[in-house]
Amino acid sequence: MNDENRVKLLNMMDSVYQTPSTLEQYIDDIPPLLAELVSTAPEGLQGMAKMIGVHFSHAIKLKDAKVQHFELESGLIKYQTYLRKLSLINR
Template identity: 50%
Template sequence: MDQKQRLELINIMHELYQTPTTIEEQWHRVTPLLTEFNATIGQGLEGMASMINKHFTNAEKFKDSKVQKFELESGLIKLNMYFKKLDTFEKS
């Protein structure tokens, strides 16, 4: 997953966090990015990537906006940490 795709995923998920009522209509933008994210998981970070994916897919499944916001926020926090760790591994 290149830097542009990483930023796009973070930005889309942040937009959805701000307005969870748009999840259904915007999910088509998320799906290819999550597919790419899953295809390019860094070695040793599989568990963390799995949790991120689970949070985001849970947000799409639930209809309660409080649950959606929780799942999106949890996923975003972990996603940001994941990309920082991945950058550290790639530089070493």
């Protein structure tokens, strides 16, 4: 996954977390980026990449706003951690 798509995914996930009503705006854009994230994750980060996708998938399916918010927050935190670890690997 190139840096541009990583930033795009981060911005979309953050937007959905901050303003859940934007989920509809990004519902078709985020899943392909998450699939790319998983398919291009370096060794040692594949599991984390998959969990980011799982959190987002759960958030889409859930109707309870509090639980949805929790799933989005968990996915966003994991993605930020993923990006930090990735930058350490790529040094």
